[in-house]
Amino acid sequence: MIPKERPMTRYAPTATLTAALTLAAAPMAVAEEKPVLTVYTYDSFVSDWGPGPKIEAAFEETCGCDLRFVTAGDGAALLARLLLEGDHTEADVVLGLDTNLTARAAQSGLFAESGLGGVTYDLPVAWDDPIFVPYDWGYFAFVYDKTKVAEVPADFEALAASDLKVVIEDPRSSTPGLGLLLWVKEAYGDKAAAIWEGLSDNIVTVTPGWSEAYDMFLRGEADMVLSYTTSPAYHLIAEGDDSKAAAAFREGHYLQVEVAGKVAASDQVALADQFLAFIGTEAFQSVIPETNWMYPAVTPEGGLPAGFDTLVTPDKALLFPAEKAEAVRDAAISEWRAALSR
Numbered sequence: 001m002i003p004k005e006r007p008m009t010r011y012a013p014t015a016t017l018t019a020a021l022t023l024a025a026a027p028m029a030v031a032e033e034k035p036v037l038t039v040y041t042y043d044s045f046v047s048d049w050g051p052g053p054k055i056e057a058a059f060e061e062t063c064g065c066d067l068r069f070v071t072a073g074d075g076a077a078l079l080a081r082l083l084l085e086g087d088h089t090e091a092d093v094v095l096g097l098d099t100n101l102t103a104r105a106a107q108s109g110l111f112a113e114s115g116l117g118g119v120t121y122d123l124p125v126a127w128d129d130p131i132f133v134p135y136d137w138g139y140f141a142f143v144y145d146k147t148k149v150a151e152v153p154a155d156f157e158a159l160a161a162s163d164l165k166v167v168i169e170d171p172r173s174s175t176p177g178l179g180l181l182l183w184v185k186e187a188y189g190d191k192a193a194a195i196w197e198g199l200s201d202n203i204v205t206v207t208p209g210w211s212e213a214y215d216m217f218l219r220g221e222a223d224m225v226l227s228y229t230t231s232p233a234y235h236l237i238a239e240g241d242d243s244k245a246a247a248a249f250r251e252g253h254y255l256q257v258e259v260a261g262k263v264a265a266s267d268q269v270a271l272a273d274q275f276l277a278f279i280g281t282e283a284f285q286s287v288i289p290e291t292n293w294m295y296p297a298v299t300p301e302g303g304l305p306a307g308f309d310t311l312v313t314p315d316k317a318l319l320f321p322a323e324k325a326e327a328v329r330d331a332a333i334s335e336w337r338a339a340l341s342r
Contacts, residue, residue, distance in 0.1 A: 034064065034065055034066045035064075035065045035066070035268055035271060036065065036066045036067075036068055036268070037063070037065050037066070037067050037068065037092050037093065037268050037271040037272065037275060038068050038070055038090050038091050038092050038093075038268075039067065039068070039069050039070070039091070039092065039093045039094070039095055039260075039275070040069075040070050040071075040072055040078050040081070040082065040089075040091040040093070040094045040095070040096070041069050041070070041071060041072075041078070041094075041095040041096045042071065042072070042073065042074050042075050042077075042078060042096040042209070043071045043073060043074065043209065043211055044209075044210065044211050044292075045069070045071075045095070045096060045292065046069045046071055047211075049291065050291055050292060051287045051288055051291035051292045052069050054287045054291065055067075055283075055284055055287055056069065058278075058283040058284070058287075059275060059278055059283075059284075062274075062278070063271060063274055063275075065268075065271055067275075070090070070091070073173055073208060073209055074096075074169065074173055074174040074175060074176075074177075074208060074209030074210060074211075075096045075097060075098060075101070075174060075175030075176075075258070076101060076171070076172060076173050076174055076175055076177070076178055077173045077174075077208075077209070078094055078096050078097060079094075079097055079101050079104065079105055080173070082094060082105075082108075082110055082263070083108060083110070086110065087110070087264075087265040088265075089110075089263060089265060091263050091266070092262070092263055092266040092267075092268045092271065092272045092275075093260055093261065093262055093263065093266075093272050093275055093276070094111075094260065094261050094263060095135070095258075095259075095260040096175070096258060096260075097132070097175070097258070097259050097260075097261065098175045098179070098256050098257055098258050098259060099256070099257050099259070099319070099321075099322050099325065100175065100178050100179060100182055100256075100320070100322070100325040100326075100329070101175065101178070101325075101326075102129065102131070102132050102259060102261075102322045103322040103323045103325065103326035104326050104329075105131075105132075105261065106131055106132075106322075107326075109264065110263060110264055110265070111131050111132075111261040111262060111263060111264055112131070112261075112262045112263070112264040112266075112269075113130045113131050113262075114130065114131060114132070114133050114261070114262060114273075114276050115273060115276075116133060116276060116277060116280075119280045119298070120298070121134055121280075121297050121298060122295075122296070122297065122298055122299045123137055123257060123297060124137070124255060124317055125255070125257070125317075125319065127257075129259070129322075131261055131262075132259035132260065132261045133259055133260050133261070133276045133279050133280070134257050134258065134259050134297040135258055135259065135260055135279045135284065135285075135288065135296075135297050136257075136258050136288045136292055136294035136295060136296055136297055137255065137256060137257045137258065137294060137295050137297060138228040138229060138230050138255075138256055138294040138295055139228060139229045139230075139253040139254065139255055139256070139312075139314050139317070140176060140179045140180060140183055140226065140227075140228060140229075140253060140254045140256060141226075141227060141228055141229040141231075141246035141247060141248075141249075141253055141312065142159070142166065142224040142225065142226060142227070142246065142247045142249075143217065143224065143225050143227045143228075143231045143232065143244055143245070143246050143247075144164075144223060144224045144244070144245060144246075144247060145223075145243050145244060146242075146243050146244070146245050147243050148223065149164065149223055149224070152245075152247050153247060153249075154247075154248070154249065154250050155249050155250045155251050156184060156187070156188070156195050156198075156199065156249065156251065157195070157198070159199065159202060159224075159247075160195065160198030160199045160202060161198070162202070163202075164202060164223040164224055165202060165203075165204045165222045165223050165224075166199075166202050166203055166204065166222055166223065166224040166225065166226070167203070167204050167205055167206075167207060167213045167216045167217060167221070167222040167224075167225050167226070168180055168203060168206055168207075168213065168225075168226040169206065169207050169208070169209055169210055169212075169213050169226060170206050170207065170208055170209075171332075171333055171336065172333065173208045173209060174207075174208065174209045174210060175256065175258075176210050176213075176226055176227070176228075176256075177206070177226070178329070179254050179256050180226050180254075181329075181332040181333060181335075181336050182254060182320055182325055182328070182329075182332060183253070183254035183318060184196065184332075185320075185328055185332045185335075186254065186318045186319070186320055187251040187252065187318060188251075192332065192335055193335040193338070193339060196335055196336050196338075196339035196340070197339045197342070199339070200339050200340050200342065203340065204216070204221065204222045206340070210227065213225050213226060213227075214227060214231075224247070227246075228246070228256075228293070228294065229246040229253065229311050229312045229313075229314070230293050230294055230295065230308070230311055231244065231246065231293060232244040232245050232246055232310075232311065233289075233293055233305070233307050233308055233310075233311060234293045236307045236310065237290060237305060237306075237307045238290070245312070246311070246312045247312075248312045248314070248315075249314075250315075251316070251318075252314055252315065252316030252317060252318045253314035253316070253317065253318065254317075254318045254319065255317045255318065255319040257297075258294070260275075260276060260279060262276060279297075280297070280298050282300060282301060285297065285298045285299075285300050286300040286301075286302070289304055289305050289308065290305055295308075
């Protein structure tokens with residue numbers, strides 16, 4: 001709690017009062033002169049338990065600026081907002097897109113090249129994107145409670161044939177939701193529509209973003225939730241709870257690489273460049289595993305936290321190239337909507 005200011009006596013001499021007010025105003029004036037870097041990101045990133053607060057503090061120690069995070073729902077909603085605002089956006093950097101959205105984002109012309117080079121990333125795929133900078137990665141998975149789910153499905157067909165109730169995210173506003181559609185499309189191709197028809201009666205609801213879906217799962221409103229293979233690490237490390245697990249699917253798991261990009265219309269180009277470079281540093285990357293609960297794009301010097309070695313490692317990684325993901329996106333959403341509307 002911030003204490004109230006000590007009241008000033010009404011009898012203070014005018015000159016003394018004027019001097020005091022001048023001195024009191026000086027720090028405020030200095031603070032107001034700091035340049036502001038505005039970063040659009042998703043809701044959970046800036047939550048009290050997310051990486052945002054620690055990253056903000058660490059960057060402000062070096063930038064001489066005010067880093068301000070602005071939330072816009074989940075990942076896909078970030079791009080939708082930027083496309084709506086266009087060159088009039090207040091964003092200098094957008095953090096929270098993934099490779100399923102980067103082709104569309106690049107085609108918009110709203111992003112500038114990062115100018116970064118020489119960074120070695122610890123990713124399952126080679127990285128040569130001139131615009132977007134990766135900051136973490138993970139595999140989509142259905143998370144369940146081991147004490148409640150006795151028979152764990154080993155693929156989408158087994159899930160569809162079960163009585164298990166699942167909650168998923170909307171692919172039009174959420175990167176996990178879009179990732180799920182592309183996961184099914186990559187694994188089953190022309191049979192994707194049939195898979196969605198089978199899954200339609202398993203789906204309890206579709207939420208706008210990941211936070212809402214995971215909260216429903218934790219409240220016991222669904223047996224499984226679309227999340228990540230890394231999600232159980234949170235419960236194990238932060239809560240000492242080993243009851244959550246990710247179901248390993250035999251057809252493989254879809255990979256997500258989350259990225260940040262500099263907005264071309266930014267009036268803080270130097271600060272935006274500094275922030276993109278900061279992403280690959282120990283100060284940023286060491287925060288990711290135990291706040292965003294994903295794999296960092298650059299492994300911290302101390303390695304991954306104990307507990308990450310217990311996670312499911314997919315036998316097969318699925319991923320559409322960015323351009324292919326954009327090309328199949330609309331058809332995949334149409335298949336999904338048609339199946340769920342029946």
